[in-house]
Amino acid sequence: MARFGGPSTAPASGQRGIALISVLLITAILIGLTTQILSSQHLVIQQNQNTFEQSQAVQYVLGAEELTRQVLYDDAVNSGPGVDHLDEFWAQPVLPLDLDGIGVMQAYVLDLNRCFNLNWLADDEDKAQYKRLQRLLTHLQLSPELADLIKDWVDSDQQVSALGAEDSAYQMQTPPHFAANQPMLDLSELNMLIDVDPLEVQVLSGEVCLVPDTQSKINVNTAAAETLYALDNAISIQDAQAIAQAARNYQNVAEFVQNHPEFAAVQQRLSVTSEYFLLVAEARLNRSRVSLTSVLYRDASNGRITLLHRDFGKRFGVKTKPETSQTG
Numbered sequence: 001m002a003r004f005g006g007p008s009t010a011p012a013s014g015q016r017g018i019a020l021i022s023v024l025l026i027t028a029i030l031i032g033l034t035t036q037i038l039s040s041q042h043l044v045i046q047q048n049q050n051t052f053e054q055s056q057a058v059q060y061v062l063g064a065e066e067l068t069r070q071v072l073y074d075d076a077v078n079s080g081p082g083v084d085h086l087d088e089f090w091a092q093p094v095l096p097l098d099l100d101g102i103g104v105m106q107a108y109v110l111d112l113n114r115c116f117n118l119n120w121l122a123d124d125e126d127k128a129q130y131k132r133l134q135r136l137l138t139h140l141q142l143s144p145e146l147a148d149l150i151k152d153w154v155d156s157d158q159q160v161s162a163l164g165a166e167d168s169a170y171q172m173q174t175p176p177h178f179a180a181n182q183p184m185l186d187l188s189e190l191n192m193l194i195d196v197d198p199l200e201v202q203v204l205s206g207e208v209c210l211v212p213d214t215q216s217k218i219n220v221n222t223a224a225a226e227t228l229y230a231l232d233n234a235i236s237i238q239d240a241q242a243i244a245q246a247a248r249n250y251q252n253v254a255e256f257v258q259n260h261p262e263f264a265a266v267q268q269r270l271s272v273t274s275e276y277f278l279l280v281a282e283a284r285l286n287r288s289r290v291s292l293t294s295v296l297y298r299d300a301s302n303g304r305i306t307l308l309h310r311d312f313g314k315r316f317g318v319k320t321k322p323e324t325s326q327t328g
Helices: 010-079 118-123 128-139 145-154 187-192 198-205 225-230 237-245 253-259 261-269
Strands: 094-098 103-111 276-285 288-298 305-311
Touching: 010 103, 010 276, 010 288, 010 305, 118 128, 118 145, 128 145, 128 225, 145 187, 187 198, 225 237, 253 261
Parallel strands: none
Antiparallel strands: 094 103, 103 276, 276 288, 288 305
C-alpha cells in the first residue's frame, strides 16, 4: 500500500517570509514618516523660536531708542539745559548689557552737531561751505572733486560745478538715474556719485554727518578736530586737535572764542548746544541679531524729541565714538 507523506511546508515558509518582509517594509516606512514628521516639527519649532528671538531683539533696540529719547529730553529740560558736552549722561556708551542670560545689548549716542554736515552745501550761495569741505578733503588726502560732486548732488539747480555732475551725466550711467538735487538723507548716497572711489567714501563717511538743517551749527563742546580745522584757514590742525582732546564745557560761544580767538571769524557757525543725535544700538539673542540706527531731533525751545529716521539695515559700529578726554 502506498504511503503518502505529510503536507509540504515550503509554501507556508514562503508566505511567512513574505509577511516578514512586508512587516519590515511597513516598519521602515513608518520610521521614515515619523522621522520626517519629527524633523518638520523641529524645523517649525526652530523657526518659531528664531522669529520669537528676532521679535524680542527688535523690542530691545526700540526700548533703547525710547530710553534715549527720555534721556535727551531730561537733559534739555532738567539736568543740562542750554549746554551739551561729552561728560553728560547721554554721551556715555552702554557697555554690553546682559539680557537675563539670553543675550546682550549695547548702544551709544553720537552728537550730529559735532561733525561737518554735507547738507550745508545745499544752501551755500557764498561757497563758504564748499571751501570748508575742500579743506577737509585735502586734510583727509581725498580727491578734491568730491566737493563738486557733493555740491551738485545736494543743490537744487542743474548748473554743473567745475568737477561736478548733474542729471545729464547721471543719465548716462548704468543704470541711469538723476542727481538728488536735495539734501542727502543717508551717507550711502555718496556711493551714487559718478566715478567715486568706495575707499574714499568710507574715509569721508567717518568724518562727516547729515542733518536736514542746511544752517545747522557746530557744537564746540563736542566737535571733532577735523571739523574744527575745516572751518577756517586761520585754524591749525594742531590747535583743533588740542581742543578736541580736552574736556570741554563752554557755557556760551563768547567764552569759547575768548579762549580760542582764531575762531572769531566763524563764531556765527558755532554753538554750545546740540539738536541732532544718532543712536546706534544692537541686541543679540542666541542666533538673532538686530541693529538699529535712529536719527533724533531735539527742539531747543521745549526739549521735545522727534524721530527723523530709523534704519534696521546697518551693522552695529557703523561709526565709532569720538575720542576725547573726559573728566571723572
